[in-house]
Amino acid sequence: MATPIFAVLAALAAAALFAAASAVGNGYVFFAGYVVLQYVVLATGWNILGGYMGYVNFGTAGFFALGAYCTVALGKLAPLPVPVFMLAGGLVSGIVGLLMGYLTLRLRGAFFAIATLAMAVVLQTLIVNWDFVGGASGAYVMRPAHAPILGTDYVRYLCVLMLGLAVLAVTLARAIERSRIGYGFAAIRDDEVSAEAAGVPTLRLKLFGATLSGALMGMAGAPFPYYVTYLDPASAFGLGYAINGVAMPLVGGTAAWPGPLIGAILLGTLQQLATVTISSALNLLIVGLVLVGFVVAAPNGILGLFRRRPAAHDASRRRFLRLRI
Amino acid sequence: MDISLGLLGNAIVSGLLLGGFYAAVSVGVSISFGMLDIVNIAHPVFIVLGSYGAWLLGVWLGLDPILAGLVLTPLFYLLGAAIYQVYHVSFERRGDQAMRGIAFFFGILFITEVLLILAFGVDYRSAQAIYVGPSLHLGGIELPLRLLVPCVVGLAMIGALQLFLSRTFLGRAILAVAQDPLALRLMAADPIRIKRIAFACSIATASLAGAFLIVIQPVEPSVGREYIGRVFAICVLGGLGSFAGTVIAAMLIGVMESLTATFYGPSWSPAVAFGFLLLALAWRPAGLLGR
Numbered sequence: 055m056a057t058p059i060f061a062v063l064a065a066l067a068a069a070a071l072f073a074a075a076s077a078v079g080n081g082y083v084f085f086a087g088y089v090v091l092q093y094v095v096l097a098t099g100w101n102i103l104g105g106y107m108g109y110v111n112f113g114t115a116g117f118f119a120l121g122a123y124c125t126v127a128l129g130k131l132a133p134l135p136v137p138v139f140m141l142a143g144g145l146v147s148g149i150v151g152l153l154m155g156y157l158t159l160r161l162r163g164a165f166f167a168i169a170t171l172a173m174a175v176v177l178q179t180l181i182v183n184w185d186f187v188g189g190a191s192g193a194y195v196m197r198p199a200h201a202p203i204l205g206t207d208y209v210r211y212l213c214v215l216m217l218g219l220a221v222l223a224v225t226l227a228r229a230i231e232r233s234r235i236g237y238g239f240a241a242i243r244d245d246e247v248s249a250e251a252a253g254v255p256t257l258r259l260k261l262f263g264a265t266l267s268g269a270l271m272g273m274a275g276a277p278f279p280y281y282v283t284y285l286d287p288a289s290a291f292g293l294g295y296a297i298n299g300v301a302m303p304l305v306g307g308t309a310a311w312p313g314p315l316i317g318a319i320l321l322g323t324l325q326q327l328a329t330v331t332i333s334s335a336l337n338l339l340i341v342g343l344v345l346v347g348f349v350v351a352a353p354n355g356i357l358g359l360f361r362r363r364p365a366a367h368d369a370s371r372r373r374f375l376r377l378r379i
Numbered sequence: 380m381d382i383s384l385g386l387l388g389n390a391i392v393s394g395l396l397l398g399g400f401y402a403a404v405s406v407g408v409s410i411s412f413g414m415l416d417i418v419n420i421a422h423p424v425f426i427v428l429g430s431y432g433a434w435l436l437g438v439w440l441g442l443d444p445i446l447a448g449l450v451l452t453p454l455f456y457l458l459g460a461a462i463y464q465v466y467h468v469s470f471e472r473r474g475d476q477a478m479r480g481i482a483f484f485f486g487i488l489f490i491t492e493v494l495l496i497l498a499f500g501v502d503y504r505s506a507q508a509i510y511v512g513p514s515l516h517l518g519g520i521e522l523p524l525r526l527l528v529p530c531v532v533g534l535a536m537i538g539a540l541q542l543f544l545s546r547t548f549l550g551r552a553i554l555a556v557a558q559d560p561l562a563l564r565l566m567a568a569d570p571i572r573i574k575r576i577a578f579a580c581s582i583a584t585a586s587l588a589g590a591f592l593i594v595i596q597p598v599e600p601s602v603g604r605e606y607i608g609r610v611f612a613i614c615v616l617g618g619l620g621s622f623a624g625t626v627i628a629a630m631l632i633g634v635m636e637s638l639t640a641t642f643y644g645p646s647w648s649p650a651v652a653f654g655f656l657l658l659a660l661a662w663r664p665a666g667l668l669g670r
Contacts, residue, residue, distance in 0.1 A: 104478070108478055110478050110481050110482065112420075112485065157657060157660065157661040158657070158660055158661065164412075164416075164418045164481065165615070165660055167418065167420075167481050168418075168420070168608075168611045168615075168656070168660075169656065169657060169660050171420070171607055171608060171611075172608040172611070172612070172652075172653035172654075172656045172657055173653070173657065175605070175608050175649055175650070175653045176650050176653045176654055176657065178649075179646070179647060179649050179650035179653075180650070182646055183646055183647060190646065293489075293601075293604065297485060297486075297489050300482050300485060301482070301486070304479065304482050308478075335493060335496055335497065336493070336497075338489050338492075338493050339489070339490060339493040339494070339497070341489065342486045342487075342488075342489035342490040342493065343486075343490060345482060345483075345485070345486035345489075346483055346486035346487060346490065349469070349470075349479040349480075349482050349483045349486065350465065350469040350483065353469075353473065353479055
């Protein structure tokens with residue numbers, strides 16, 4: 055299926071979803087739906103670097119918060135419409151992703167993972183000490199009384215924006231997966247040295263992946279201050295984003311675009327239900343248990359459970375590895 | 380000028396003492412990450428677990444925290460052996476440790492942290508011991524015993540580990556498995572067993588390090604997070620698996636953090652270790668001493 059057709063179908067599906075949610079007539083559906091959609095974007099963005107290329111990024115919270123704080127900072131200067139903030143947040147996070155990639159992507163995978171963790175803390179320290187955006191005590195963001203489209207409810211408007219971003223992210227991920235770039239990514243994931251030797255421009259591809267991945271996460275964070283109306287570093291950099299960003303794609307399956315989508319919808323909905331019915335502390339426990347359970351018992355995620363091919367591929371690779379050892 | 384010189388001296392000394400403690404915290408990662416290539420990012424949460432263990436024994440039996448940490452090391456050793464077994468069966472044998480192995484430890488980190496929150500709440504806990512309050516005074520320089528004791532015991536622990544590694548058969552086997560598991564197999568030693576022992580030792584150090592932590596500062600379940608970057612920064616800077624390098628790097632970071640906290644305010648000090656780590660990774664991934 056060509057990408058434009060897929061984009062149209064995805065947009066139609068999103069519109070149908072929105073119509074169905076409107077038909078329920080309960081505002082909470084949008085309130086919870088926004089969070090799940092935000093995770094769809096985060097998981098899809100993470101998967102571009104983590105799943106397609108095998109570089110684990112623990113800094114999801116950093117990129118997300120960067121987008122959110124970009125909105126806070128710009129919003130103090132000029133009250134622009136939210137889509138503009140999303141572009142700005144995406145731009146800033148993309149640039150940071152590029153810089154971080156330039157510093158660390160020449161390293162082995164594990165070092166990169168640790169560096170991303172470090173980057174999130176450095177960013178958090180910078181924000182805590184930056185009084186213009188509220189510092190450690192946080193900042194209030196005034197939400198306009200009326201949404202520019204769709205009449206009254208502002209959360210519903212944010213939900214539409216996030217739905218659009220989710221469609222964009224998934225379409226982009228799918229397009230990359232089927233392009234030359236995607237094959238280059240997969241080559242890097244399977245064996246970086248061979249890929250380099252075979253003429254794959256590994257550094258350029260990795261920088262592209264890091265930029266795009268960071269930009270998507272930043273865009274997901276940009277509308278967040280308007281959603282919560284009060285933003286402080288502890289909530290924006292919450293480790294929940296970091297673990298969800300990793301857990302959702304791994305649970306869904308990292309090899310293809312439906313993986314993060316399924317993982318985000320499943321885990322996101324589960325967490326929303328758990329928050330309402332049990333407690334929010336238990337949330338992270340559930341995510342942690344599901345993550346450990348899946349990486350131990352179902353290494354290829356939910357997608358892997360339905361596909362025969364990856365298992366056979368694994369077996370042959372194992373045989374190959376044993377030969378090498 | 381005189382006051383700021385005294386301030387500078389005090390900051391450097393307390394940084395060095397802090398560094399001794401950081402070295403004790405990092406030595407476990409130095410073993411698991413530096414020698415065994417196991418990216419155990421959950422190590423700091425085991426340290427917090429050790430703190431709670433020391434605290435519990437203190438409340439129940441009135442045991443000294445550091446003694447309690449020592450008493451608990453066998454339990455942590457068993458925990459480490461069990462975790463390595465799961466890790467080996469699920470990831471190393473599949474040749475899949477890079478991505479899913481890290482995610483596995485990331486999940487463990489969260490599970491342990493939330494379990495600690497559910498069991499003990501998010502209140503800060505602190506330990507009681509005679510050396511928590513007073514300080515020694517040498518000239519104008521203050522040596523708080525609360526920092527001095529963990530520093531000295533921690534360095535002793537590292538020294539003992541170094542002796543174990545260089546003098547005993549098992550220790551040398553651990554050093555060998557870090558270099559070449561295949562050669563070890565040819566010598567009829569089982570690399571899996573050696574690695575299990577080494578990883579269990581690395582977790583066992585977390586028990587003592589946790590006791591030091593609760594002596595130095597009050598502990599709550601998520602306090603381990605800020606140590607993740609610190610311990611990995613120290614390990615990478617120290618040249619992965621070299622104990623001497625680990626101690627030097629730990630002292631360096633301790634002094635840098637202490638100076639930052641004294642002259643710029645404590646809110647900047649977390650950025651020091653992480654900033655150092657990013658720079659170290661970018662320009663000198665082999666560490667200060669190299670491998």
